Amino acid sequence: MPGRLLLVEDTPSLSMVYRQVLERAGHPVISASTLAEARAQIGVERMRLVMLDLQLPDGDGLELLDELHRDRPEVRVIVITANGSINRAVQAMRAGAFDFLVKPFDETRLLSAVQNALATAPFVPEAAVEAETGRDGFEGFIGRSTAMREIYRMVRSIGRSTATVFITGESGTGKDVCARAIHAVSARAAKPFVPLNCAAIPRDLLESEVFGHLKGAFTGALSDKPGAAAVANGGTLFLDEICEMDLSLQTKLLRFLQTSTIQPVGSARATPVDVRIVCATNRDPAEEVRAGRFREDLYYRLHVVPIHMPPLRGRPEDIIEIASANLAAFAAEEGKTFTGFDPEVSRILASRPWPGNVRQLLNVLRNVVVLHDGPLVTADMLPVELSLTEAPPAPVAAPAAAAVEPPAGSNGARSAGNLSDRIAPLVGTPLAEVERQLIEATIEHCGGSIPRAAKVLELSPSTIYRKIESWAAGQRQAGA
Template identity: 40%
Template sequence: MPTPQLTILAVDDEPNMRRLLEISLRQAGYRALSAGNSREALEIIQQQQIDLVLSDLHMPGMNGLQLLGTLRKVHEHLPFIMVTAQGEIKTAVEAMKLGASDYILRPFELETLEVAIEKALAIKRMQQENTFFRETQLPDVTGLIGNSPAMHSLKQMIQQVAPERATVFIVGETGTGKELVAKALHEASPRKSALFVAVNCAAIPAEMLESELFGHEKGAFTGAIKERIGKFELASGGTLFLDEITEMPIQLQSKLLRVLQENVVEKLGSNRQIPLDVRVVAATNRDPIQAVQEGKLREDLYYRLNVVQLQLPPLRERRDDIGLLADFFAGKRQQRLSEQARLCLQQYAWPGNVRELENILERAAILAGQQPIQAQHLPADISQHPSETATETASAAESNMLSIPRTTEAMEKRLITQALETCQGNKTKAARLLEISERSLWNKLNQYGLR
């Protein structure tokens, strides 16, 4: 049940619809206000704290789109949901581009309204958190923490590449921050005022990914009960980030190549071409050349994506940044590190890279309570003594375990095994803990014979 303090303003020129919206909102647990036109709505917003606006499209005088445009000049992040009639999908797309949080089609169920509101309010919370994070925590405009030579080189490349429209292929191990780099490219580009849309190709079932990317018309397939805007169309004017591109079905890659070459998209069930202005950034945690050889990535698509390639260094190759990152993550929880804990973090191999460091420090901060984080608050394989680490390193050198593929495989096996033990064999929970898709987890279980 949402908190009663949240106030939602319903704007509609029809008295019966206003009354219905007020009743529905109160049933959902919100404080409901109403306005009969856009001018009245603007006066209420100026006088009171409004958490979300729910507005009809067609109203005399200033319509819903004009109200949205006026609000965005003053209230950049005020959640706004547009109510439109069936067959007005073009107007809904325009509303989304102007900054609407969502749209719903008449007639709608109360549950549909509640879901749209909860989603819009969640997006607002994330925007507020991101704004705070960007303005008070990040040390530079790219949002990337690190002063090592590798990070200086990466930041310089981002600044050089960002103004261009050329596609970018980000290559890096799991947890190195590929999406953060993609966002940095977007924020440093002329497209920063438009949408940054991220799609994890491994997290979406193969049969749904095409519709997710390109959209579909109503009735295009069984279950297509209404028209859907694809991520390409939604990102037009901005940036589309395709994460884990090598997990995309090979037959869909050919359609993606055509979209990239012609800068147009066709929704499923339609032959109408929609022109696009999208900057595409793709990413993978695989060796892309090896992925091509294994048939995971079309060679022609690889060359189309690989106009500019950004290689993200693993954390073990920029140890000078570990202290900065550790202080940053600990500081987010108003914590600090003891020197002993800091030394342990510096000596660890970090197979899960920055993401692993963040998760471990979050756990350590919880265990430490109000005290500084000590070595005993870290996992046992991190808090071991320096002499033990040195012995392991020497042993690894003798057995050729300095081989990155072998070491990575061993670390992945250990992390997967630990996650499954922690989650008592539940694959869905283990995948969530490992921050990979369940499909990727099953692939790795088969690859390493851990099933």
Template identity: 50%
Template sequence: MIEAVKKILTVDDDPDILKLMGMRLQAAGYQVVAASNAEEALSQIAVSRPSLVITDLRMPGMDGMALFDAIHQSDPALPVIMVTAHGSIPEAVDATQRGVFGFLTKPFDSKSLLQQVEAALRIGTDPLMHSSAENEDNDWRKTIITRSPQMENLLGQAKLMAISDASVFIQGESGTGKELLARAIHHASPRRNKPFVAINCGAIPEALLESELFGHSKGAFTGALRDHKGLFQMADGGTLFLDEIGDMPLPLQVKLLRALQERAIRPVGSNASINIDVRIISATHRNLAEEMKSGRFREDLYYRINVVGLEIPALAARREDIALLANNFLNEIASKYRKKLNGFAPEALELLIAAPWPGNVRQLQNIVEQTVVLCTTPLIPASLVQKALQEDIGGIVPFEIARKNFERNYLVKLLKATNGSVTQAARLAQRNRTEFYKLLQRHQLTPALFKSDNANN
């Protein structure tokens, strides 16, 4: 697999510095996006997450440290290098103590710049890496494909909590990849060489779920011809992932709570307890606050499993990942079916990016597989994607979600058609500028990014 070109965002109010820095970085093989101020830089990051930010310290309005603080608040895993003509020891010390990766003083030479960039990009792949561990690999999260700032921030949190034994609770809609995240946490933890065992609590009948979790002894019930180890024993020393724990029956919730409190289980039909050493990761698509209020989920169990919580964003909330995921699925599925495909037609990708995706990543994978199977041309056409989306049973979404998606896509088309002119776009939409700006803010759309110069980056 060819490694993607790293994108670097440069920020400076001096156009000559931006041009010089861009030339040096592009000559070294990097993709460079430039911003003349901090506000423009934050808009660029919101549209497409770079691998590294290089920013001037002293700028009108929001300065470099304020920009760093804004970046670090939303994405602590994104490395930042600070550049200034007014460098001093106190500023450098303060910047590095607050988490800035590096500090360059103007005029800088190409060698120093590229050395810092190379080191920052190595650390940028892993928010916990330090100079003594720069070569540590990133295998723990290799199954999670993303360029979304939200997901990168989530993965940074996941890596931090992985080193502990605290119980982790993952919230997210169906199909967002909760088990993938649970496996990633396991692989980043000290338990990585021990078993990872998963069970869907909503897919197994109540009568069998207790035996699956805790095991049973010979003769415990009709058909129990021998002792059976449960999943707690199978996961001993490792991680047990309880998916859709919100669907677990109340009587079994009591027994699970006791097992977690006592760190011991009792197989069905046995009088003897067995000590266990298991890290629990649980997940659900349900709102457990509502489930507890209605009496369908125990509050004491909730606080036992939710020592640390993570929430995976829906695919529709990270649309920058759709094309990346779609192309990755296409390569995997085309290889599986031994078909030679070059990718999606541009119009087909636009349809995928604009779709509502109530079934999230799982639905996207299914749609891609359907189009790969039926495609007879080197490029998957828009017509095939449109047909798959219309026929997909998961394509029906609530009215409010559909209206929100339509509104966002409508605004994007207007801004593209008017080259980012708010005046023209508002006139076409028959809305006044103030109201139109409010609509853009609601959908976090920045008109400047639709100018021709930015659209070609």
């Protein structure tokens, strides 16, 4: 194994301990306690790996990281940071560090990080990463927006590490795709990727699903079953919807993260496993902690390297690209002849807010392909709800609601007056009756079209239909 390991640590006692552990494991080590000493050693020695403390007497360790990243991209860097400086560690990862260690760390964690760094493929220069992310997609993603190019760069950096990753984002933004991409670019890519949806498994079975069970451990346990953590040994365990996990199981997950061992249900013996944890949620994890639904200590254990998936409305330039790629795939699956979208459909797709994000867009495209045929997708093929709820253009006149004729008996002559004059006829009227009068007047103004009225009122057409049915039922009961 040519090349040595450079340890840059200014605390003599820690430097001695780290060096002894590394040398016992067969890694030749050169020590430095300042940036100046480290630069001198790098100038005369062939280094394969640098372990770099960020707080040094003569400067910031990130300075040396930047220099290595620019001039010696083949050298891997593991940064060392004090507890409570996670943001600095994340900053270092984004600057090109391979991994980071938070003091205090044990011998196993130290050696694992070093071995992973030395065993992986050569460091990919930033120029190569930029060239790769400039393509149409990246590891299952589609899109070339600035927001997605940043995600690609982060995934590439995070993938080189063994640190726990916490993915957040709205439903349908691609958190699962992100987790798979992190695994695919990591040194664990050849090992299993095991996804587990914490919200889809009954609470009393979740512990068994994660940690496994022995035959006879509970009613229905007819044979030994390895849990997801054991199946993922050597690879990545993806815990989706982590904030849905029961508090009692959160305690066991925390112990698993601290000890790297699992204890199947019914077993008296713990078994060591080597698993990288990636978790995701569509909730605000900090808010879940404040509400007492998620353990604070587990949150800080998991929330090491955060990555937030942008909503589709935040990258509108990617919408047509995503739609085109999936239209072609769905058409091939269904044996249809679609080749693209007409201009009106492209405008509708690009202007819609997409609250369900990419998942909602794909559902719309699947609906179109199943029910119609091409070659072009036209506006009449789109689901009715899509064209009704697209984001309206910026108003150039008074809002549509202002043009609605007032209901009979509401003293429309006063409508041009101030707010008090306009609402005076309604004072003393129950709110439900005011709502009914407004909805009925809007429907009349829209020529009896409930979909058009719904668009003016910013409601779903189904909401108005339900209200009309409830009003009719009320009249029938009154007549009876």
